[in-house]
Structures are given as structure tokens and as C-alpha cells.
Amino acid sequence: MIALVDCDSFYASCERIFRPDLAHKPVVVLSNNDGCVIARSKEAKALDINMGVPWFKVKKRYLAKGGVVFSSNFALYGDISRRVMAVLKMMSPRTEIYSIDEAFLELSGISKHIGCEKMGITIKSTINKWTKIPVRIGIGPTKTLAKVASYQIKKYDLPSRVLVLNDKHSIEKALKETPIIKVWGVGSRLAKKLVVENVETAWDLSRLPPEYIKQKFSVVLERTLRELNGEQCLEIEDIQPTKKQIMVSRSFAHKVNDLSMLHAIINDFVARAAEKLRSEQQKCSSVSVFIRNSYFRKEEYECGFNNFILPYPSDDTRDFLKVVNKMLPLMYKSNVQYSKAGVMLSSFSNSSTVQDVVFPELHQKCNSALMKTMDKLNYYGYPVYLASQNAGRFNPIQRKMVSPKYTTNWNDLPLVR
Ligand SMILES: [Mg+2]
Structure with missing residues (x-):
């Protein structure tokens, strides 16, 4: 026999863990930039709040009925x-x-x-x-x-x-x-x-x-x-297939035209993607980046895309930043208002089986200990950044109603009085 365990209104239920006062209240969670409703508690469903509905359309009616709303908190x-x-x-x-x-x-x-x-x-x-x-x-x-x-x-x-x-x-x-x-x-x-x-x-x-x-x-x-008809054709796949690519992309809450700002924001995406890569024990040799404006604007649609193949597989954030920072100025157009960007890592090989390089002096040596230490500090809520990262200077993604990172940041630990 096989069991399917499915969490009820998962994101909304997570928001309730440390907020027992919300137990029987309508709770909804919004997508990035607080755009659409992506999770609803039972009580919110009863108020006819549909999945995927734009927040601005239901906001007034929902709040008037005592509903509670959160920006998405994916760390939680x-x-x-x-x-x-x-x-x-x-x-x-x-x-x-x-x-x-x-x-x-x-x-x-x-x-x-x-x-x-x-x-x-x-x-x-x-x-x-x-x-x-x-x-x-x-x-x-x-x-x-x-x-x-x-x-x-x-x-x-x-x-x-x-x-x-x-x-x-x-x-x-x-x-x-x-x-x-x-x-x-x-x-x-x-x-x-x-x-x-x-x-x-x-x-x-x-x-x-x-x-x-x-x-x-x-x-x-x-x-x-x-x-x-009861005939088992699909097995339980308990060994997770390794990822083939890692993508970090976001829509911006406000258009971005400034190249240095774009650099900083995209460098954050690179750092996040590299962190995910290391958590999968993989190295990668292909780095892609894209920037584009909105589909829904009167101006012409502009999308820049570029890809770079590294001479050796790496999991060092600095290797990726180097190539992304070379690619970005080639794609950037000063007359475009950018509204979305993303970074993709692909062509993976397992960290433990990667061949060593013949001419190590040609590139910066992967510093695994440094990267591991950075990942640990970030995980435990003592953020460290590379100098070219955005590190909170610009706020391209809007999450106005986000809850604390109760379980992943010491500073956000819930207090019991
Ligand atoms: Mg579910």
C-alpha cells in the first residue's frame, strides 16, 4: 500500500505555526512582489478568494472581512x-x-x-x-x-x-x-x-x-x-534525481534602468544559485544570464540573453560572478526599462568526481572551505556577501507583509513572554 501525505494549505499553515491567534482566521499568502494569491486557508477559500487572483482585486473585500495576508516567506x-x-x-x-x-x-x-x-x-x-x-x-x-x-x-x-x-x-x-x-x-x-x-x-x-x-x-x-485498476506501474522513487539546472530569476517591483543596480541585483541571483549548486554537491560549467523588459508595455519587447562555458567545472561564486559581469554590459541597453532578470547554471558534474585542472595558475582556485563557511554563516542568519553583491542596498522584490524567518534566523526567533 502507498500513502500520499499532502499538507493542507501549506504556506498558510506555515504562517500559523508561530501565530496561534490566526488559528481560525482567513489567511492568504501572496506571490513575489505581492502580486497574486498563491495559498489560502480554508477560511479564506470560504470567502471566495480564488487561487491565483491578483491581490489588488480582492484586497479591499478580503481585509474588510478580517482576513490576514502575508508576503511569501520561502525561507520559512x-x-x-x-x-x-x-x-x-x-x-x-x-x-x-x-x-x-x-x-x-x-x-x-x-x-x-x-x-x-x-x-x-x-x-x-x-x-x-x-x-x-x-x-x-x-x-x-x-x-x-x-x-x-x-x-x-x-x-x-x-x-x-x-x-x-x-x-x-x-x-x-x-x-x-x-x-x-x-x-x-x-x-x-x-x-x-x-x-x-x-x-x-x-x-x-x-x-x-x-x-x-x-x-x-x-x-x-x-x-x-x-x-x-490497482495495478502498480509507478514506483516510489526514493532516490531523488539530481538536478540538471538551477535557475534563479525574479520580476522586479519597479523597473530598473541603471546598469550598476542591475549588476548588484544579478550578482545576488548568482550567489543564490551558486549556494543551491553547492548544497546539491554539484559543480557546473555553463552560466547563462538574461534581462528583459515587460511583455505588457507599449515599448518594444527587449530580451538580452548570454551564455558562457567555463573552462573547468566550478562551484565558486566568484568564478560565476566574473563571467556574468563580463556578459551583462554586452546585453544591456541604456534605453530599456528592465523588469525581470535571471541566472541559470547548467552542465553539472558531481563535486567529488571532477577532474583537476592542468593549468591551475590560469584561474582562481576554487576555495571550497571559504564557500562552505559563507554558506554556513548565511544559513545561520549571519549574512556575509561578496562585495559586488546587492546585499540589501536595492530592493528589487517587494514583500511588504513578510513574516519573520522564525526557524532559520537567530534574530527572528519567536519570543515567549
Ligand atoms: Mg497541499
Whole structure:
């Protein structure tokens, strides 16, 4: 049996951990630059605040009803996610972290002894007790059925937050109640095509011959169909595939035209990307950078892009800064109002297997100890920067209502009086 553990309104739930006063209040979290609503508590959903709606459109109405709003605080959400996943890893020998707030767990060995339902309830209450994050747990013989179970809990707002689909009758009932678009792996375009074929529910799909679906659609949908019928086609992937690229990009709250300001802001992105690279134990040899103006302006669309291949794989921020600072002036146009920029690192190789260089005097030696020390200081909330970084001088991204970094910065530790 497989369990899908999904955190309820994850970002909003994270904001509540250290704010018990918000327990039953509507809470929403906004995207970068406080643009759109990207997470809603149950109470906010009840106020008809839709996912993705621009904040300015609902602000007045929402605040008038006593709603609480936060800018996104990804330092907090990332750290809480890490804690939730650590608990899950303790509770099952095989876990697959599927997204920031979802994971699949193998239950087979454990649940034989205490039963799936009881196991689910134990996982739920442990997560809740240790991290204060509410979760729902769908359990079924396949990943796709675990997802169906999770959808059922959400749809009927089941108070136990745990649902096991393990017999023919309960599976059939759940499939009949699941619209095709809610089936895992079926996107809106595919759903439209299926509805034309009179496939309106998960049950309808499960009744079709697999060969027909494979021919008419794809082998992926055939696998979904088989999974709906209880045949395991998708394994738990407990070894995370290594990343192929790392991208750090942001839209600016205000247009930027000044080259030195752009330099400083982009150097921050480079530092962040390099930090992520080192946390994955990778080195990279390809560095790309882009700057562009807004799609939605009257002036002509301008996008500058450049790529540089390093002569050797590196994870030293200074190596990347050097090439980015060479590329940027070549792309920059003084008459353009830039509204977004980004940095991408790719062509990775594992840190431990990188070949040494033949002519070390030709380039700055990677200083791993220095970089590691910087990463540690930054992690524990004693920020250190390279001199060319922005380091808070300009504020390209607007987050006016951000909560403290309760769990990742000593200065933000919650006080109990
Ligand atoms: Mg969720």
C-alpha cells in the first residue's frame, strides 16, 4: 500500500505555526512582489478568494472581512517542509518527496502489523504534534489511487483526514466521484479530449481497454488507467534525481534602468544559485544570464540573453560572478526599462568526481572551505556577501507583509513572554 501525505494549505499553515491567534482566521499568502494569491486557508477559500487572483482585486473585500495576508516567506516554508519530510522519513523506509508539501510513502511492511488506517492516523498526528502542520493522507494500492483518496478527503472535508481505498467497493465509489480532470497526470487539455470520448470520471477511464488508450492517447495515460485498476506501474522513487539546472530569476517591483543596480541585483541571483549548486554537491560549467523588459508595455519587447562555458567545472561564486559581469554590459541597453532578470547554471558534474585542472595558475582556485563557511554563516542568519553583491542596498522584490524567518534566523526567533 502507498500513502500520499499532502499538507493542507501549506504556506498558510506555515504562517500559523508561530501565530496561534490566526488559528481560525482567513489567511492568504501572496506571490513575489505581492502580486497574486498563491495559498489560502480554508477560511479564506470560504470567502471566495480564488487561487491565483491578483491581490489588488480582492484586497479591499478580503481585509474588510478580517482576513490576514502575508508576503511569501520561502525561507520559512522550505525549512518547515524539510522538517515535515524528515518526520515522514522516520516513519517509512521508502519515501518520495514529490513537492514542497507532498510525499509518497511505502506502507506495505509496516501496515501489515497495525493496519493502514491506524498507520495513517499515527503519521498524521505525529506530523501535527512535531511540526504543527495539518496533513491529509490518502492511502491506496497505487500512487494514482492514493491521489484519488487524497482528493476524496479534500472534497468531503473528512474530519479524520485519512482515507484508505483498499476494497473493490470503496475504490469503485471513489472513482465514480472523481472527475477526470482531478485524476493525477490528467491536465486540462487532456481532460477536454477525454470528455469528448465520454470519459467524464476516473471510473469511465478505468473501464476502457488499456490498449485502446495507449494507441489513441499515450503510454502515460495507459499507465494511469492501469493504476486506477490497482495495478502498480509507478514506483516510489526514493532516490531523488539530481538536478540538471538551477535557475534563479525574479520580476522586479519597479523597473530598473541603471546598469550598476542591475549588476548588484544579478550578482545576488548568482550567489543564490551558486549556494543551491553547492548544497546539491554539484559543480557546473555553463552560466547563462538574461534581462528583459515587460511583455505588457507599449515599448518594444527587449530580451538580452548570454551564455558562457567555463573552462573547468566550478562551484565558486566568484568564478560565476566574473563571467556574468563580463556578459551583462554586452546585453544591456541604456534605453530599456528592465523588469525581470535571471541566472541559470547548467552542465553539472558531481563535486567529488571532477577532474583537476592542468593549468591551475590560469584561474582562481576554487576555495571550497571559504564557500562552505559563507554558506554556513548565511544559513545561520549571519549574512556575509561578496562585495559586488546587492546585499540589501536595492530592493528589487517587494514583500511588504513578510513574516519573520522564525526557524532559520537567530534574530527572528519567536519570543515567549
Ligand atoms: Mg497541499
